[in-house]
Amino acid sequence: MIEAETITAVMRALADPTRRAVFERIVNSKEITVVELTRGSNVTQGAISQHLKSLKQAGLVSERPEGRNVYYRAEPGGLEPLADWMGHYGTFWRERFTDLRKLLKEIDP
Template identity: 80%
Template sequence: MSQPAAIDAVMRTLADPTRRAVFERVVGAAEITVGELTRGSGVTQGAISQHLKSLKQAGLVAERPEGRNVYYRAEPKGLEPLVDWMSHYGVFWRERFDNLRALLKEMDP
């Protein structure tokens, strides 16, 4: 997946609040099944499975089948396009904060 396509996929996938909540639960567990994700979520098992499919296609989760269960875990490399994109803007903000710091020192030596 090219970088622009990768960032688009990650942002589109995480834009959905329910999917983002599923992802956060996966991140908080070493591994977790669809059944475990469904319990207490207020979302059907079918919907959880669809959200996991989207997360997997975006490279944000990986799966490991074992018997009748499939275990999901977060895939840290899946967030790299987002981190790379944000780091570009981090430079912008660091420069602005440095300028603000210098201005404040001038105003109140």
């Protein structure tokens, strides 16, 4: 299973609804600048920059400076820790539901 720090960073980064919206806009763009992200939201450029910092620290986005602009793009493997974690617990719950189904059949044949 993945390290607890990694999954915590990803979950914490995506827990904020505004940050999630910023991430979704980045995912739906090949690359996007802070200015473009600010233009399409009701959030200040400073706040967008802070959200980007959190997303970058969690490994969800990367940046590419070019002149005066910095372009952000989604990191393909960024959500992998979350998917792995959910997959682990998905197996756990599927087994529990199978056990519950068997128990219910035994109780009420």
